[in-house]
Structure formats: C-alpha cells, structure tokens
Amino acid sequence: MRLLRRPWSALLVLVLAVGALTLPAPANAFGPSVLFSPSGDCNRAYCTTYAKSAQTTSGRILASFEDDNQPAQGQTFPIFSSTNDGRSWTKIASVADTSPRHWGSNWTNPFLYVLPQAIGSMPAGTILLAGIVSPPDRSATSIQLYKSNDDGFHWTWVSEVAVGGGEWGSANPTPIWEPYLIVANNRLIAYYSDERDKAAHDQKIVHQASANGVGWGGVVEDVAMADRTLRPGMPVVTRMANGQYIMVFEMVGQSGTPNNFKISSNPESWNAPNGGTTIDLGGSPFIMTLPNGRLAYNSYGSGDIRINTNNGAGAWTPVHTTMPRGYSRMLQYVRGSARVLILSVEGFWLGTRNSVYYGDVDLGHSAGPYYKLINRLSGKALDVYQANLQDGAQAVLWADNAGHNQHWHVTDVGGGYRTLFNRNSGRVLSIWATSTEDGANAVQWVENNGGDQQWQLVPVGSYYKIVNRHAGKVLGVWQSSTADGARVVQWSDTGALDQQWQLVEVS
Numbered sequence: 001m002r003l004l005r006r007p008w009s010a011l012l013v014l015v016l017a018v019g020a021l022t023l024p025a026p027a028n029a030f031g032p033s034v035l036f037s038p039s040g041d042c043n044r045a046y047c048t049t050y051a052k053s054a055q056t057t058s059g060r061i062l063a064s065f066e067d068d069n070q071p072a073q074g075q076t077f078p079i080f081s082s083t084n085d086g087r088s089w090t091k092i093a094s095v096a097d098t099s100p101r102h103w104g105s106n107w108t109n110p111f112l113y114v115l116p117q118a119i120g121s122m123p124a125g126t127i128l129l130a131g132i133v134s135p136p137d138r139s140a141t142s143i144q145l146y147k148s149n150d151d152g153f154h155w156t157w158v159s160e161v162a163v164g165g166g167e168w169g170s171a172n173p174t175p176i177w178e179p180y181l182i183v184a185n186n187r188l189i190a191y192y193s194d195e196r197d198k199a200a201h202d203q204k205i206v207h208q209a210s211a212n213g214v215g216w217g218g219v220v221e222d223v224a225m226a227d228r229t230l231r232p233g234m235p236v237v238t239r240m241a242n243g244q245y246i247m248v249f250e251m252v253g254q255s256g257t258p259n260n261f262k263i264s265s266n267p268e269s270w271n272a273p274n275g276g277t278t279i280d281l282g283g284s285p286f287i288m289t290l291p292n293g294r295l296a297y298n299s300y301g302s303g304d305i306r307i308n309t310n311n312g313a314g315a316w317t318p319v320h321t322t323m324p325r326g327y328s329r330m331l332q333y334v335r336g337s338a339r340v341l342i343l344s345v346e347g348f349w350l351g352t353r354n355s356v357y358y359g360d361v362d363l364g365h366s367a368g369p370y371y372k373l374i375n376r377l378s379g380k381a382l383d384v385y386q387a388n389l390q391d392g393a394q395a396v397l398w399a400d401n402a403g404h405n406q407h408w409h410v411t412d413v414g415g416g417y418r419t420l421f422n423r424n425s426g427r428v429l430s431i432w433a434t435s436t437e438d439g440a441n442a443v444q445w446v447e448n449n450g451g452d453q454q455w456q457l458v459p460v461g462s463y464y465k466i467v468n469r470h471a472g473k474v475l476g477v478w479q480s481s482t483a484d485g486a487r488v489v490q491w492s493d494t495g496a497l498d499q500q501w502q503l504v505e506v507s
C-alpha cells in the first residue's frame with residue numbers, strides 16, 4: 001500500500017511509533033569475535049580448525065570444531081552453545097569417544113545436524129554429531145555418529161558409518177574425511193571424502209545411507225574422476241527451492257583449487273564421472289538454502305558470500321561480510337534474527353595457532369519491521385538501483401512499485417541513531433567511501449558499524465530529515481530531481497523538500 005498523506009492525528013501516531021521503535025530482536029551486526037582461543041600446549045601446531053554449527057528445535061545454536069588444544073589421547077569434540085542468536089557462547093559439553101572401537105580420540109571434522117523427521121528410533125529434532133574418530137597416533141580413521149536428545153548437553157554413541165586407514169604419512173595412508181549429513185528419501189545420508197580406493201582414485205566423494213541411523217548401506221560414488229590424481233572433496237549438499245539438490249565440492253589437483261557444483265533431482269545419484277561446474281577458486285566450499293529460496297555460498301577464496309537467485313543457474317553474486325575467510329567456513333541461518341551466523345577458522349596447513357571466530361551478516365529479510373521512505377518533493381521511494389545485491393550499488397529515487405529493494409529495516413544502534421537495512425540485499429544505507437562532501441553518493445554496503453551507516457531521524461512535521469552521523473549532512477536528491485533513477489546523495493541541510501522523507505510501514 002502506498003501512502004503519501006495522512007490526517008495529522010494518524011501522522012502523529014506514525015511519528016511517535018517511529019521515534020520509539022521496539023524491535024523483536026537485536027538486529028545490528030556483531031563480530032568478528034572470538035568463540036575460542038587456544039592456550040597452553042596443542043597436540044597439533046594449528047590447535048583448532050573446521051568449525052560447524054546447527055540450530056536446535058528450541059532455538060539454541062550449537063557449535064563444534066577440531067580442538068587440538070588438549071592431549072590426543074582422550075581428545076573430545078567440544079560443544080559450545082548460544083541462546084541469543086549467536087551473540088555469545090558457553091561451553092556445555094565435550095563429546096568423548098564412546099564407540100565400540102575405543103580408539104580414544106574424537107579428532108576432526110565434527111558435523112552437527114538436526115533431524116527434520118524421525119529416522120528409525122530417533123525422533124525429529126534429535127541432534128546428530130558425525131566426526132572423524134582415530135587412535136591418538138592417527139593410524140586409522142572412522143566416521144562415528146553420536147546423538148543428543150537434550151539440546152546438546154549429553155551425547156550417546158549411535159553407530160559407525162565407515163572405517164578408513166590412517167592420515168598421510170602413516171603405514172596405511174587411506175583415510176576418510178569430512179562427513180556431511182542430510183535426510184532425504186526417508187533415509188539419513190552421510191557424504192564424505194574417501195581415500196581408500198588409491199588404485200583408481202587418489203580421493204573421491206562417496207555416500208552411504210541408512211533407514212534407521214544404525215545400519216548403513218554400501219558405498220556409492222558421487223564424484224570420482226577418470227584422472228586418478230584429482231582429489232574431489234569436502235562435499236556439502238542442500239535441497240534447493242525447486243526441490244532439486246545441489247552439491248558443492250573442491251577439486252584439489254587442478255590449478256587454483258576450483259570449487260565446483262552439480263545438481264541432481266535425487267541426492268543419492270550424482271553421475272560420479274561428472275566433475276561439475278566451477279563457481280570460484282580456493283577450495284573449502286560451503287552452501288546453504290535461505291528461506292527466500294536463494295543460495296548462499298562461500299569458500300576459502302574470499303571473505304565474501306556469493307548469492308544465487310535461480311536454483312544454481314546464472315550468476316553467483318559476491319556480497320561482502322566483515323568476517324575473515326576460513327577453512328570450510330560455516331554459514332548458519334538463524335531463525336530468531338533471520339540473519340546468517342558465520343563461524344570461521346583458518347586451515348591446518350598454515351601451522352599457526354588458530355582461534356575460532358564468529359559474527360553475523362544480514363542477507364535480506366531479517367527480523368523486524370520494514371518501511372518505505374517516501375521523498376516529500378517527488379513522492380517517490382528510496383530504492384536500490386535495479387534491485388542490485390552488491391555492495392556499492394547506488395541508492396536512487398523510483399516510483400513506488402512495492403519491490404523489496406524499496407523496503408528498509410530501521411534498527412536502533414543507540415545514541416539516537418539508526419541503520420537502514422535493505423530488505424532485498426541485507427545491505428545498509430551508507431555513504432560512498434565515507435565521504436563528508438556535499439553530493440557524495442548514498443549506496444548500500446555491508447553493515448560494519450561505521451558512522452557513515454548511522455542516521456538520526458529528525459522530525460519535520462510529519463516528515464523526517466535523515467542526518468548522517470559521520471558527515472552531519474542530510475539525505476537528499478541530486479539537484480532536487482524528481483525523475484526515476486535520480487541519485488540519492490548527502491548534502492548540507494538547506495531545508496529543501498527533497499531532504500525530507502516520510503516513513504510508511506509495510507508488511
């Protein structure tokens with residue numbers, strides 16, 4: 001609904017409502033912050049790597065990672081918990097090796113997953129943890145499955161998925177790595193990287209499936225290249241909005257370490273000789289499906305997230321985050337905030353003492369009310385040109401068309417200032433290059449808590465002047481234009497009508 005004029009009493013109510021916004025959840029960005037930093041001795045030089053998370057049915061977020069900041073004998077998977085959408089964390093459990101092998105070291109690649117439906121005797125909502133368990137000397141590897149029925153506080157062993165040889169340099173260097181779980185076809189599917197078939201494939205991606213989580217079927221190849229020197233690995237699979245499945249994986253052995261994807265209507269059938277289509281380089285990919293149907297993807301090649309809006313077809317548009325790149329950097333959609341939590345840790349090959357970092361990012365449609373900002377002079381809406389998703393896209397005027405690129409989420413950042421998130425992109429209204437000059441362009445940019453992204457709403461009757469905290473200048477329109485596509489800029493306050501805006505709440 002478009003609204004330019006209201007009776008004074010209605011406008012007064014609107015002004016008061018905007019002046020005292022009450023948000024259902026904190027929406028300003030947090031991070032990068034440290035979830036865990038090693039202290040003392042580590043049994044591996046890098047100390048930590050490979051962080052993963054899941055959100056339980058209660059809303060709690062759980063996180064785990066390879067924690068070598070403890071002796072190899074008796075090593076456990078740590079379980080950290082957040083009950084405030086990822087803003088702070090507490091360690092609540094340590095998962096020890098209670099498998100029948102009693103190898104004594106829950107070592108690496110922990111993966112958390114919440115069952116969306118019952119599997120065997122495990123009801124929907126059961127939390128699963130699959131990880132690589134080994135002897136302390138790493139002379140063998142296995143994928144063991146654990147479960148929790150109390151939000152991650154206590155864990156019991158469920159089953160063994162597969163067994164491999166030892167890590168590289170051991171007497172039998174044929175390990176298995178990187179389990180990833182989904183439920184499809186009423187079965188629990190465990191994908192993983194497999195080095196046990198050295199005669200034909202230095203490494204391949206395979207899966208096994210189970211109807212009850214206890215007994216596992218045979219090994220099925222998913223990516224197995226004719227060139228045996230290639231090493232496809234680190235599989236991640238998500239169901240897309242159109243019902244098909246997409247798998248992303250790295251292709252070690254090719255220049256730049258491409259990250260490729262394949263699409264299948266059946267997540268148990270992937271045409272194994274097909275090496276897929278490249279998204280970017282750098283290895284270590286991760287992908288998830290957002291509730292709005294978009295795909296969010298990242299890799300070790302960049303700190304950016306790439307967005308795909310067409311079920312894997314077409315462009316993978318990079319958008320910025322404030323988080324460092326990481327080894328298999330985790331993306332977690334958070335139901336309470338409708339934002340994306342990122343867990344990031346460096347890789348094992350650098351030899352540095354890694355800390356686990358966390359932070360979040362808005363990718364659009366976050367929690368809380370949205371508004372149209374209607375210019376007093378033109379009657380047109382504040383818009384992001386051509387619904388662009390990228391950082392730096394120009395803010396413009398455009399006729400009200402109910403597009404999500406014309407909706408802005410107003411959030412309180414304290415001190416009387418607010419940020420304006422675009423509903424389409426999740427980017428915030430900013431000033432290009434943090435300029436303080438008259439005529440500097442208003443653009444969208446990833447939220448970074450900069451003063452150029454913070455605005456004071458100063459009432460002028462039933463309208464507002466929107467004053468930039470960094471420059472002290474107001475949001476206006478270049479040369480007071482009323483045309484579609486006119487640039488929105490900052491300018492010294494002249495009292496002109498193009499510098500005044502009405503906020504109209506939208507659903």
